[in-house]
């Protein structure tokens with residue numbers, strides 16, 4: 335079960351906008367993060383759910399997608415995510431860098447739960463931080479670290495083996511509709 339979920343949980347950059355994540359599910363995703371591991375159990379993470387269309391599109395404009403394929407300008411118009419969860423660090427608890435592992439654990443946890451319900455998403459480390467803080471009126475000391483996009487996936491993603499030279503760059507089919515993600519083999523990562 336978990337292996338299936340982990341494999342299904344890809345970084346989707348195209349969504350069916352006619353299907354939205356229910357508000358209760360988005361709230362549940364954040365609630366789940368209360369139970370994840372936390373460095374020294376200091377629980378420094380704070381979350382903002384964006385599901386209102388206007389706010390979602392304002393956040394979308396601040397994000398950078400698929401920096402390896404800039405010519406495609408993903409997501410294609412009309413396939414943008416329908417919700418975002420912004421993960422921020424309360425820097426009165428500790429520095430942002432001290433909690434980046436916590437942020438990754440929280441993001442993956444939320445994505446796996448969303449995948450279980452047939453949804454998907456993408457972690458976005460590329461975004462205009464200052465503008466996002468202003469947009470969300472985040473108080474001083476609450477620093478956004480990662481945005482997680484959510485929606486109903488509407489693209490084909492194929493996992494492949496990394497090249498003999500170890501190359502792992504993702505790429506797309508000529509029509510731009512199928513996304514290939516090379517992964518290393520087990521023997522490549524065992525040391």
Ligand SMILES: Cc1cc2nc3c(=O)[nH]c(=O)nc-3n(C[C@H](O)[C@H](O)[C@H](O)COP(=O)(O)O)c2cc1C
Pocket residue numbers: 343344345346347398399400401456457458459460461491504515
């Ligand atoms: C911390 C982190 C930040 C990421 N930031 C971005 C981003 O800003 N934009 C983007 O399109 N993808 C982003 N990704 C997604 C990666 O590009 C993606 O995980 C990688 O291509 C492998 O694809 P997969 O997740 O389907 O295995 C990020 C992933 C992680 C873990």
